[in-house]
Every structure is written in structure tokens, then in C-alpha cells.
Amino acid sequence: MENSKRSLTSSDHDGDENAITQKRVRWNNGSDASRAASVEASSSDSGVGLKVFAAVTGCNGRVGGIYFNPENATLYLMEDTTDGSHFDLMRMFLEQTRVDICLVSSRADEHLIVFCQEFMELSGGQCQVRPHKEFVPHKGRAKLQQLSLLARLPGAEPDHPDDVLASGARHNVNDFLDSRRNVENDPNAQRLYAAIRLLNFGADEAPLCLSSAAALLEQLLRVHATEELDETQNHLGALHISNIEILSLNQVMQINADALSSLQIFDNENHASVHSDKTKEGHSLFQLLNHTSTHLGRSLLRRWCLRPSLSISTITARHAAIECLALAENTNTASDVRTHLGGLCQVPRAIELLKTGKKNGLSEWRSIAKFAYHVNLLKDTVRELRNREDIGAIDQFLTALDEVNTEDTGVLVNMVIDWEESQNNQRICVNPGIDEVLDEKKRIYNGLDDLLIRVARQVSQNMPEGYTSELNVLYFPQLGYLIRIPTPSGWITKKDLEQIPEWNFQLILFNDREIEIMEETLNRVLKHDNAITAVCEAAAEVDCLLSLSFASWLHGWVKPEMTEENVLEIRGGIHPLQSLLVPTFVPNDAHIVGGRGIGVENDADDAKSVMVCTGANACGKSVYLKQNALIPFMAQIGCFVPAQSARLGIVDKKTFPVFTRLQTKEGISKLQSAFMIDLAQVSLALRNCTSRSLVILDEFGKGSLSTDGAGLFAGVVNQLLKRGSNCPKLFASTHFHELFTRGLIPPELPISYAYMKVLLNSNVVQEEQRQAEITYLYKVTPGLCLDSYATQCARMYGINKSIVERARFVSAILSRNEIGVLLDEDMPQEQTEELEVRAAICQRFISWKMSVGDDMGVKDRLREVLGK
Structure with a gap:
């Protein structure tokens, strides 16, 4: 009976491939498939529901911080950096990391503490002021060195016991489980390697960052202790932290939360079910781009949208990958790759649950077997892609796939586990013949x-x-x-x-x-943990590229030309979201160049740094401004753009490239007026923008008196133009026509003017056709338009004819500065007679002397007063 016991080496798998195939997981059959899907969905949801922790501190104008992303188990360090009194950098850090709980040192700058408290209150998170004893640099260094990620010796593997599968002796299962936990290594060597690895992050030069790390790791350990029943696992080495990265804010586009909301890059809305308090992605750019197959891919795509790249090599590499994946001959292959990617990225969480002992269920082992199955299919499928040469993301993915030993993962698991028996008994059952x-x-x-x-x-x-x-x-x-x-x-x-x-x-x-x-x-299986993680990370990037490729193909977007020049040149651009909501969308051009303010000689072209757009109400100015901001944004996340062609320059790495004053988000939770919110947004842009920034001002100043608003608008434009070669790229729209009629913006300033065309029908006679007297063409045309056509818009949307006619008359008088005409104007005879009747009624009522002994009743007296 020597053959009655199977060995788990790869040599025995070649003999009976069909038998092994029959024992593979049945994830496409019946209830097993639905059960697996529900398990994956719950895992995904649980990943979304994990809280994001951050710790920050600062003093003497410098700030540092750290945050933990539970979706990829990564610590992100923000090195010590100089920040201004308005804490613009700290605001950007908190906005882009989407922190749920922020820890602040009690000895941090008082203004920083107040800022973090107010920010977290408005964002719906929590700000906890922790004792300063938790924010100590040397404690942070020591805690980081205790992490298993840094302390693990190179090439060290736990001393596994002898092959249990080959042993017939009985074992104590508790001793067996403890054998993995009590792996003994040289502590001095561990500290040495951890200290050397920590130097890669420049920790000695960032005491504020190290202080924040001490507080954050202590908080994570407290949270871990409440979830871990095994007291032996309540130490820093037991925390699941798979990576540590430097959060380089100067290498990504730093776009603030107001811009993300105004441009509709993200839009959370309540769930349709009244029984659910969850939110879902609404009509947004992210929802339009998100065709990912994995949770890790979706998370990575969200990070790309939060922090678009400033590296032209990274951007062009993504464009090249999308161009390859969007080829007609790669359509079917790309679809197969997307299908197989869905079976990969659940395995890291499954392995972590098995490794920590929190779960030992069938779904976790099924994820591992499913992973190996799809890895084998992807190795062949990805190589079928045409023109994939020199596509770095695909080459990296193939390399990671080749390094995974599927014999020690999927084949091993399929051979050991009896899936049918396990499903029936609701526990893991081992196949006959193993032991x-x-x-x-x-x-x-x-x-x-x-x-x-x-x-x-x-x-x-x-x-x-x-x-x-x-x-x-x-x-x-x-x-x-x-x-x-x-x-x-x-x-x-x-x-x-x-x-x-x-x-x-x-x-x-x-x-x-x-x-x-x-x-x-x-x-x-754990011997291949690093290889599995590498596959999942590479798969997430490929998943994002496939998603962007599919969205670009679906909507007919084009590859932009990226250049080092400070230029934004768009031909036939459209708004990616608005174009889906209307039957026909009119494309428009845009061309501006940064750094061409006052005193700077232009090159051969006539492009300016500032464009001011005017025109009728509801003619499409805001949509035009938004699409000019979205197109370079989409290009820098690596996506194709909605235009006939686009030539775009990379923004500077040291600036805050995109600022908007597109719309004011008001609410009772904001203790500011709309005008104050406008000023705060523009102030942020003025403090941080440079020649490679993109500033969007949509009707800035409309929340105040027209004279004050026009003056502020003119002051902002003039101040930006006076920066000369540091003038940013500016798109602006306004209805303040006095800016041009009264010379608040002199015509000699280097500004491009444009307006949105409308068609007026002056031959309309019948009242029911009056609403059609203005037709919007939505076409941008060079020049100025000094008429907002507000009365035509009012009639179109149902305002009474008499009100509209009166408004036209008053507007005409005011435009000629003849306000005295209104003072000398006589009322019509009908209104005069009505006024005299009402005055007589008032006089009789005032002269009415009431007395107790009045024989006439009150009602009769009122009728007499009213003249009835």
C-alpha cells in the first residue's frame, strides 16, 4: 500500500492531471458560485468599511505626519515640511488621504490643533488630541523597527516542523499552532536590519514624522488588541503592515476637495434602498472611468484620481498601455484578461485571515485555489496581447506571474481539500489518500x-x-x-x-x-506570500489600465500629446459627463499658455495666459470652463481625453496646479457665507499658484454688490497678470459687464476674450412663441458679449410677461445711466386710481373711534370703512 499515501511534492501531480482538474474548485457551478460571490462581496465591503488613521504634529512652521491605508496595509510617511500659517499643505494631506480619525499631539502648534479639529468636524471624521508623551521621535523609530516588515531577516523562513503530512505519529495541535508563532531569530540581527532599512526613508531627518509614527502605531496596536483574542499576538510585530512608502506630495497633482466636488470627479450619494445607510458613487468622473474587476484595482484608480501624476514618463507610459489595450485586435484578449483578474486580488486578504487564525473557512482556501487557476490562464492570455512590447506595466505583470509557483498554491490546495465534503460539513475536510x-x-x-x-x-x-x-x-x-x-x-x-x-x-x-x-x-503557501502580493499589486495596475482603456474606447476619447511646454491646447473638447446627458454636445477649442503676464513678450502665436468668457445666462460657460479643467486632469491620471486632439503641458511639481472657484458648497454646517467661501478658495489659489498652475474662476464675486464683486474680480485678474512670467493659466467667466464698459480691465492687458454664441429671433409675434426668441448655440467665439439676455431667459422659464417687460425697461435706463427717469416716471391712470381708493380706506380706518356703547356692530362698521 505504498501508493495509498500521496506526497505533496510537484512530481506526483503530473501523473493524474485529469483527477486533479476534477477536484478543482467549482466556482462556476450552482450554489458554490453564489456563495463564493457573496463571500467576495463581503470581503470587499469590509475593506471599504475599515477606518483610515492618521497622526500629525507640527511646530515652528513645520509639519509632519503619517497615515495607514487599510486597503493595501501600507504606511505612508509625510516627511517634515514647511507649511504656512493657513496650513495649505496639511489641508491637502487630510483631503487626499480621506482620513477618518486624526491624532494630533497636545504640544503641537495651537493653530494646527484648531485647524485639524475644524477640518475633521466638517469632513465627518474625528480629531483626537493625544498626550504629547505618545509623540516622541525615538519611540517612533523603535516602534517602526519592531514591525515584522522591517525586522524580518533576509531570506529567513520560519523553522517549520517536519513534514506533518508524511508523519504517521499523533501531534498536539496546540503545540503545532504555537510553532509558527514562536519563531526565534537573532534579536540583535533583527534590530540591525530594521535600522538599516529604516534609513531608506530618511527617518533621522524627520523627527515630526517619527513622532507621528509613534502615536499612530500605538493607536493601531490598541485597535488590534480589541480585535485579537490571542494575547500573544498583541505586539507590533503582529500588525499586518505590508509596505512603507514616502508620501511625496510634490510628485502628484494636489487638487483640493472643493475642486474634486466642483468638477464632479467624485460624487457620493445615498443608497437607493431605504433600509441601507451606505453611500454609492453617483454621476461622477470616477464612476465613468471605473470598470475595474477587482477591489484593489478600484482602490488604486481612486488614488490615481485623488493624486494625478506629475511625471511625464509615468503619464506617457500609461497612455501607451491604454493605446495597446484599446487596439481592435486586442479587444477579445483584453476582455479575457479582465475576467481572469477578478480571481486574483481576494487572495491577500484570505491569506492574512488564515495566517492570523481569524478565519479558517472554505472561502479563504477557495480564493487561493482560484488565484492559482487564474494565474495559469493569465500567463498565456496576457502573452497573446499584440504590440505589448515596451509596455512596462504588462511586462511587470508577466514577470510577477512567472514567479508564482502554482504547484505549491492552487494544485496543492486542490489536492489536499475535499471540496464537496467540506461544503457538506461546513468545515475543511482533507481528501482521502493524503495521510x-x-x-x-x-x-x-x-x-x-x-x-x-x-x-x-x-x-x-x-x-x-x-x-x-x-x-x-x-x-x-x-x-x-x-x-x-x-x-x-x-x-x-x-x-x-x-x-x-x-x-x-x-x-x-x-x-x-x-x-x-x-x-x-x-x-x-506562505513561502510564496511575497510573490502572491507582487502579482496582486501588478494586477491592480493592469486592472486600472484596462478600465481606462475600456472607458476611452467606449466614449471615443483620444490620446493626448504630452509636452514639457507650459501649454494647454485643445481642439474639439467636450465635457465627459455633460455630453452623456444631452442628445447633442457642441465641441469647443481652448488655447492658453502659462507665464505670459504683463511685460512678457509673446512668441509667434497669440495665445495668452488668461481667457475671460462672457455670454448669456445658461449658455454653457460653466460647462466650458469645467471641461478645460477636466481634460488635463484626465490626461495626468493616464487616461485618454474627450477631444479631437489635445496638446498639454505637465504642471510644475512644486505647485498646487488646479484651483477652482466653480461653485460654492453651502450648508448649515459651514459657518461662512457663500461670499466668504468664495474668498477662501480664491485666497488659496493666489497663495500657491505658479506659472504652471491652472486656475478656474466661474463668476467670482457674484455673492456681493455688483460694484464690489466687479472690483474683486478685476483685482484678482490684474494681480495674476502682474506676476509676469509667473502668471498661471486662468479661465474665468463673468457677468460684470462694467469691467469692460468702465475700464476696470483695460483693453491693453494680455487677455483673450471669448463668448458663447446665441441666436436671437426678432420676428416672434405670438405670445406662445416668445419663449423661443433665444436659441443657445453653445459655441465659443472670440470677442466680448455685453448682454446677458436675462429677460429672454426669464420668459423662457415662465416669468410673467409684465415683470419681464418692466425689467427690460429698467435695464435699458440703467445702462444709459439715466436713473432719474425712473424717479420722474408717472404711474399709469389705473394704478393711480387704485392707490387713491386704498388711501381712502386707510384714512377711514384710522379715524374710526371704537366705543363700548356703539350700537352699530363691528362687521357693519368694517363694511363702512371698506366702502362696501
Whole structure:
């Protein structure tokens, strides 16, 4: 019977490939598929629901911080950086990291503490002021060095026990589980390697960042302690932190929360179900781009949208990958890749749950087997892509796929686990033939029913009458035999019961053996943990590129030309969201160049740094401004753009490139007026923008008096133009026509003017056709328009004719500065007579002297007063 026991080496898998294939997971069949889908969905949801923790501190104008992203188990360090009194950098850090709980040192700058408290209150998070003793640099350094990520010795593997699968001896399962936890390494060597690795992050030069790390790791350990029942796991080395990265804010586009909302890059809305308090993505750019197949891919795409790249090499590499994936000959292959990617990225969480012992369920092992299955398919499918040469993301993905040993992952798991038996028993069951000892115990257990029935009959015939009152035996087909016997009062544990001669709990015995086998299987899988993680990370990037490629193909977007020049040149641009809501969308051009303010000579072209757009109400100015901001944004996340062509320059790495004053988000939770919010947004732009920034001002100043608003608008434009070669790219729209009629913006300033065309029908006679007297063409045309056509818009939307006519008359008088005409204007005869009648009524009412003895009733007297 030498062949009755299978070995878990790869050499034995070649003989019976069909048998192994039949034992693979049935994730496409019946209830198993739905169960797996529900498990994956719940895992995904749980990842979304994890809180994001951050810790920050600052003093003497410098700030530092750190935050933990639970979705990819990564610590992000923000090195010590100089920040202004308005804490613009700290605001950007909190906005882009979407922090749920922010820890601040009690000895941090008082203004920083107040700022963090107000910001977290408005964003719906929590700000906790922690004792300064938690924010100590040397404690942060020591805690970081204790992380298993840094302390792990190079090439060190836990000293696994002898091959349990090949051993027939019985083992203590508790000792076996402890063998993995108590791996002994040289502590001095661990500290040395951890200190060397920590130097890669420049920690010695960032005391504020290290202080924040001490507080954050202490908080994570507190949270971990509340979830971990095993006290031996309540230490920093047990925290699951897979990576540490430097958060380089100067290498990504720093776009604030107001811009993200105004441009509709993200839009959370309440769930349609009244029984759910969750939110979902509404009509937004992210929702338009998100066709990812994995949770990790979706998370990475969100980070790309929050922090678009400033590296032209990174951007062009993504464009090249999208161009390759969007080829017609790659359509079917790309679709297959997207399908297989869905089976990869659940495995890191499954391995972590198995490794920590929080779960040991069928769904986690199914994820591992499913991972290996799709890895084998992807190795061949990805290589079928045409023109994939020199596409870095795809080459990296293939390299990661080739490094995964599927023999020690999927094939091993499929061979060990009996999926049907596990599904029926709702626990992990090992296949027959894996272990002789286990097979023998199962054979004994499975034969107990027939054996015990015969024994019960024999015993019942020979049982003395004195024992019948103390011995109870019941048999249930679903459970087996239930036996009740008297035991000594001190016997209360399983160990005591084992003292009974020839008393063996067969179910417990082979369950323990199965746990040992699965632990050994997990140890074999964990040897490839790093390779599996690398595959999932590379798969997430490919998933994002496939998503952007599909969106670009679906909507007919084009590849932009990226250049080092400070230019924004768009031909036939459209708004990616608005174009989906209307039957026809009119494309428009845009061309501005940064750094061409006052005193700077232009090149051969006539492009300016500032464009002011005017025109009628509701003519499409805001949509035009937004699309000019969205197109470069989309290009810098690596996506194609909605235009006929686009030539775009990379923004400067040291600036805050995109600012908007597009719309004011008001609410009772904001203790500011709309005008104050406008000023705060523009102030942020003026403090931080440079020649490579893009500033969007949509009707700035409309929240105040027209004279004050026009003056502020003119002041902002003039101030930006006076920066000369540091003038940013500016798109602005306004209805303040006095800016041009009264010379607040002189015509000699280097400004491009444009307006949105409308068509007026002056031959309309019938009242029911009056609403059609203005037609919007939505076409941008060079020049100025000094008429807002507000009265035509009012009639179009149902305002009474008499009100509109009066408004036209007053507007005409004011435009000629003839306000005295309104003062000298006589009222019509009809209105004069009505006024005289009302005056007489008032006079009679005032002269009415009431008395108690008045014989005439009150109602009769009122009728007399009213003249009735």
C-alpha cells in the first residue's frame, strides 16, 4: 500500500492531471458560485468599511505626519515640511488621504490643533488630541523597527516542523499552532536590519514624522488588541503592515476637495434602498472611468484620481498601455484578461485571515485555489496581447506571474481539500489518500454507526438492572450516539476524559489531524506570500489600465500629446459627463499658455495666459470652463481625453496646479457665507499658484454688490497678470459687464476674450412663441458679449410677461445711466386710481373711534370703512 499515501511534492501531480482538474474548485457551478460571490462581496465591503488613521504634529512652521491605508496595509510617511500659517499643505494631506480619525499631539502648534479639529468636524471624521508623551521621535523609530516588515531577516523562513503530512505519529495541535508563532531569530540581527532599512526613508531627518509614527502605531496596536483574542499576538510585530512608502506630495497633482466636488470627479450619494445607510458613487468622473474587476484595482484608480501624476514618463507610459489595450485586435484578449483578474486580488486578504487564525473557512482556501487557476490562464492570455512590447506595466505583470509557483498554491490546495465534503460539513475536510493515519481514523469513525448498533443490541441484552438508571444512550442519524454516564466530580475537561481506558473521541482525533495538515499546507503557501502580493499589486495596475482603456474606447476619447511646454491646447473638447446627458454636445477649442503676464513678450502665436468668457445666462460657460479643467486632469491620471486632439503641458511639481472657484458648497454646517467661501478658495489659489498652475474662476464675486464683486474680480485678474512670467493659466467667466464698459480691465492687458454664441429671433409675434426668441448655440467665439439676455431667459422659464417687460425697461435706463427717469416716471391712470381708493380706506380706518356703547356692530362698521 505504498501508493495509498500521496506526497505533496510537484512530481506526483503530473501523473493524474485529469483527477486533479476534477477536484478543482467549482466556482462556476450552482450554489458554490453564489456563495463564493457573496463571500467576495463581503470581503470587499469590509475593506471599504475599515477606518483610515492618521497622526500629525507640527511646530515652528513645520509639519509632519503619517497615515495607514487599510486597503493595501501600507504606511505612508509625510516627511517634515514647511507649511504656512493657513496650513495649505496639511489641508491637502487630510483631503487626499480621506482620513477618518486624526491624532494630533497636545504640544503641537495651537493653530494646527484648531485647524485639524475644524477640518475633521466638517469632513465627518474625528480629531483626537493625544498626550504629547505618545509623540516622541525615538519611540517612533523603535516602534517602526519592531514591525515584522522591517525586522524580518533576509531570506529567513520560519523553522517549520517536519513534514506533518508524511508523519504517521499523533501531534498536539496546540503545540503545532504555537510553532509558527514562536519563531526565534537573532534579536540583535533583527534590530540591525530594521535600522538599516529604516534609513531608506530618511527617518533621522524627520523627527515630526517619527513622532507621528509613534502615536499612530500605538493607536493601531490598541485597535488590534480589541480585535485579537490571542494575547500573544498583541505586539507590533503582529500588525499586518505590508509596505512603507514616502508620501511625496510634490510628485502628484494636489487638487483640493472643493475642486474634486466642483468638477464632479467624485460624487457620493445615498443608497437607493431605504433600509441601507451606505453611500454609492453617483454621476461622477470616477464612476465613468471605473470598470475595474477587482477591489484593489478600484482602490488604486481612486488614488490615481485623488493624486494625478506629475511625471511625464509615468503619464506617457500609461497612455501607451491604454493605446495597446484599446487596439481592435486586442479587444477579445483584453476582455479575457479582465475576467481572469477578478480571481486574483481576494487572495491577500484570505491569506492574512488564515495566517492570523481569524478565519479558517472554505472561502479563504477557495480564493487561493482560484488565484492559482487564474494565474495559469493569465500567463498565456496576457502573452497573446499584440504590440505589448515596451509596455512596462504588462511586462511587470508577466514577470510577477512567472514567479508564482502554482504547484505549491492552487494544485496543492486542490489536492489536499475535499471540496464537496467540506461544503457538506461546513468545515475543511482533507481528501482521502493524503495521510494514512487520517484515513484510518476516518474509516473507524465512518464505521461506528453499524458497529455501535450491533454493540448496543448486545449490551442491552446483558446490561444489569442496577445500571440502567444511570446509563442513557440515544442515537440520532444526523448526530450519532449521545451517551450519558456518571463521572467523578473532579473530571470536567477533555484531558480527564482521556484517562478512561480505551475511550477515544474519533471525531476530535481526526479533526485535530486535519488541522495539522491544513497548517502544513498553509506553511507551504506562505513561502510564496511575497510573490502572491507582487502579482496582486501588478494586477491592480493592469486592472486600472484596462478600465481606462475600456472607458476611452467606449466614449471615443483620444490620446493626448504630452509636452514639457507650459501649454494647454485643445481642439474639439467636450465635457465627459455633460455630453452623456444631452442628445447633442457642441465641441469647443481652448488655447492658453502659462507665464505670459504683463511685460512678457509673446512668441509667434497669440495665445495668452488668461481667457475671460462672457455670454448669456445658461449658455454653457460653466460647462466650458469645467471641461478645460477636466481634460488635463484626465490626461495626468493616464487616461485618454474627450477631444479631437489635445496638446498639454505637465504642471510644475512644486505647485498646487488646479484651483477652482466653480461653485460654492453651502450648508448649515459651514459657518461662512457663500461670499466668504468664495474668498477662501480664491485666497488659496493666489497663495500657491505658479506659472504652471491652472486656475478656474466661474463668476467670482457674484455673492456681493455688483460694484464690489466687479472690483474683486478685476483685482484678482490684474494681480495674476502682474506676476509676469509667473502668471498661471486662468479661465474665468463673468457677468460684470462694467469691467469692460468702465475700464476696470483695460483693453491693453494680455487677455483673450471669448463668448458663447446665441441666436436671437426678432420676428416672434405670438405670445406662445416668445419663449423661443433665444436659441443657445453653445459655441465659443472670440470677442466680448455685453448682454446677458436675462429677460429672454426669464420668459423662457415662465416669468410673467409684465415683470419681464418692466425689467427690460429698467435695464435699458440703467445702462444709459439715466436713473432719474425712473424717479420722474408717472404711474399709469389705473394704478393711480387704485392707490387713491386704498388711501381712502386707510384714512377711514384710522379715524374710526371704537366705543363700548356703539350700537352699530363691528362687521357693519368694517363694511363702512371698506366702502362696501
